[in-house]
Amino acid sequence: MATQPHLLVDDGDVTDRVLIPGDPGRVDRIASHCEESETIAENREYKVVNATYEGQELTICSTGIGCPSAAIAVEELANVGVETFIRVGTTGALQSDIEIGDMIVATGAAKNEGTSKRYEAVEYPAVPDYDVLSALVDSAEANEERAAARAADGESGDAANRVHVGPIASDDAYYAESDAAVDDWEAAGLLSVEMEAAAVFSLARRKGLRAGAICTVDGNLVEGTQKGTDTEDDELPDKAKNNVGRAIDIALEAATNL
Secondary structure, eight states, rough: OOOOTTOOOOTSSSOSSSESSSSSHHHHHHHHHHHEEEEEEEEEEEEEEEETTTTEEEEEEEEOHHHHHHHHHHHHHTEEEEEEOEEEEEEEOSTTOOOTTOOEEEEEEEEETGGGTTSHHHHHHHHHHHHHHHHHHHHHHHHHHHHHHHHHHOOOOOOOOEEEEEEEESSSSGGGOOOOHHHHHTTTTOEEEESSHHHHHHHHHHTTTTEEEEEEEETTTTTTTTOOOOSSSSGGHHHHHHHHHHHHHHHHHHHHHO
C-alpha cells in the first residue's frame, strides 16, 4: 500500500496498537513515560512515534482537534495495520460532582458531530470495544488502589484520583456549546463532552477494530469552571495537568494488557 497522505506512514512503520491524543505535544509526554521512543513521521497535526512500554511495542499518534481529523488518523492507521485505538485526551465535565482532574472512561459517545454521520445513521451506537473498555477500567481501578495506598502512607497529591465510567458526548462546535445543550446533556446523565470519541468508536466498530477512550477533566461546564481544549498541557489547570500523567499511565497499562 502507498504512503498514507496525511500521516506519511507505510506498512510496517507502526505497531498494531496505538494511543491517540489530540495534541501533538502530548505525544512526547506519553513517549516520556516509555522506555524507548522514536519519531516515525510528523505532518500537520499528526505526529507518529513508536515506543516501548514495559517491554511491549506500541505507537502514539496525535489526531488534532475534532472528529474530521481524528477520522483521517483512524482511517490511515487502519490502512497500515493498526487494530487497537485508545484515545487519551481531555474533556469538560457535565455533572456537578465531577471535579477537575478526575478521569472518565467512556462507555459510549453521543454523536453531536457530523463526521460519523457521513459513515452511518445517527441511531447506530458509538461505543468502545468491550475488551478495551474492560482493560481501561481494570487499569484505572488498579491505579486508584495504588493512589489510595500512597495517600494512606502520607504521600501528597494522590487523594483526588477519581475515575468515572459512563457515557459522554462528542461535539463539533466548541464555541457554540449553549447553556441549553449543556443542560440537556446533564439531564441525560452524560458525564462529559469532548470532540473525537464518537468518530473513533464508530469507525473502529465499522472496520472490525477495537477502540476505547480515557479523558482527564479540565473543567466543569455545569459549574462554570475553566474548560480547556485538547491542546498544550501548559494551558490546563494544575490539577488536570497532574492527572493527565495518571491517565497516560492507565492507558499504557491497558494497551500492554490487551
